[in-house]
Amino acid sequence: RVREFIMKDAYTFDIDEAGLDVQYQKMYEAYCSIFDRLHLNYKIVKADTGAMGGLLSEEYQAISNIGEDIVVGCENCDFSSNLEITEVVDTLEEDQSPMLEIELKETPNAKTIEEVAAFFGKEPKDFVKTLLYEADGKIVAFCIPGNRELNETKAQKILKANSMEMANFEDVEKATGAKVGFAGPVGLDVPVYLDRQVLKMKNFIVGANKTDHHLINVNVKDFEPVEVADLTQVMEGDICPNCHQKLVFHRGIEVGNLFKLGTKYSKTMNLMYTDENNVLKPVWMGSYGIGLERCMAAVVEQHHDEHGIIWPKEIAPFKLAIVPVSLKDNEQVGAMESLYSYCQENKFDVLLDDRNERPGVKFKDMELIGIPYRITIGKGIKSGLVEWVDRATKQKEEISLEDAKTRIQQLYQ
Ligand SMILES: [Zn+2]
Incomplete structure (x- = not known):
């Protein structure tokens, strides 16, 4: 932004x-x-x-x-x-293993999914996360696979809620009867919305709504979701x-x-x-x-490189800069004035860099601000030549003053 x-x-x-x-x-x-x-x-x-x-x-x-x-x-x-x-296209294969007996397990000092997974020697995908939200003043729960994130836009749409945000600590503790981090769908007294991928899972781990406890071998039959939907963020x-x-x-x-x-x-x-x-x-x-x-x-x-901006010519503040190398050289100044008044007469909006600076400084500045083309007037003017420089490619060409005018005209047409 x-x-x-x-x-x-x-x-x-x-x-x-x-x-x-x-x-x-x-x-x-x-x-x-x-x-x-x-x-x-x-x-x-x-x-x-x-x-x-x-x-x-x-x-x-x-x-x-x-x-x-x-x-x-x-x-x-x-x-x-x-x-x-x-x-989220549901490609999860249905777990065919037999349903096991649900069990309450003490999980001391393990709160995050990673910690609890390490405790049981399992992976986040073996968990079902329960996330409590406050939607239009009511507490609801979303249950999703442990290795995925809730998509709040989808979740809010399912609820048809005007506002939705994560439930605060107090509300979570009130709803679950446990400290934050142990919410689970079994026996939870708020509406549970279930991600459809959970339907394919068996014997998963959830919070037990009891501090420092989790339930293992939980299956969808162990609780009653009010709705099953696509709730997660695509990965x-x-x-x-x-x-x-x-x-x-x-x-x-x-x-x-x-x-x-x-x-x-x-x-x-x-x-x-x-x-x-x-x-x-x-x-x-x-x-x-x-x-x-x-x-x-x-x-x-x-559109940039290590020297600065490279404006496309359609939106460059100026398509062309005219840069004399030395303001002490009468021939260079003469050519500069001739080119510049040619542009003014034709209403070509060019940038004239007539600052009394070293040429290197002027070139660097023109590159930094990204003017697409530059005419450099230097010693070559003694033979009637100026330099035409392309900002994007850095290509330089010696051309006559007359050719320069033709090119300017083409550029501004
Ligand atoms: Zn495709």
Whole structure:
């Protein structure tokens, strides 16, 4: 993220869903061409409609190691999704072993899954974790395989809760009758939501709702979940819902998003229209945004080298810098003025570095701020030549002053 956040917003208003679909598709394509012209490497991912609500949300995620979002992709196909909503494809093999007798075991000084696993000589995948949450003021429990994480977005959606957060210590102790770390589904007096993968597990270990105790050989028959659902976060190496190859994770910066809002806001704000039969109907809305500074940040993350920024010429603050080597050399100054006034006459917005600095300092600064092309005016001007430098490739060419003008013209056209 960046400290500032200026957003370009757009909204569409239609009389029906088909109209919204057409507008949405147009915005989708427009945004693709914008991000293409920004030279961003991005993925379009389906996202949770979350706080905004509505029918569909998609994000443009610029791929970057410093991004704060995780973009789920596939090693094989073009599947792309936001971590929050990606389905966990259930490939767990059903454990065929016979059910054993449930047993209470004392587990002193072992609280975390890793500690308890070490105590029993087992692995986290042999556990079922019980996580207590407060949702809309009520305490609920989620039971998931011990080697997985709860996906709070999915969990909150199952509950249809407006707010959901981890239960505090006091509430956990009140609900379980034990210190934090020993919650389990057996005999627990709050609604239990079960991850569907647990159905394949047998003889697992859970907290015993008793401090320093766990139950072993627990099976799903030993408690009564109110609902079974996909509750966990997808992991790298899980199976692609599309093609069943392996999922891979990237980090991303969310640079834009699209929302099919439908009639959610028009209904609450009473934005209606009268149709041809004189019936009042709500307007169908779409909402579309681009984070401007985030785009700049993402472009710089993707286009730089050890010397600084390499702006794509489409969005560079200046496409060209004119840099004289010596302001004491009349010929160089003459050529500089000639080139610069040529640019001014033609309304080509160039940067003239006429600071009284050593040439090395000026070159470094132009590279740092990422001006795509540089014309250096040096000793070669005695033979009518200047240097044309490409920031990205660092390629240098000696060309005549006239050729330089032609190139400038091509660049700005
Ligand atoms: Zn795939």
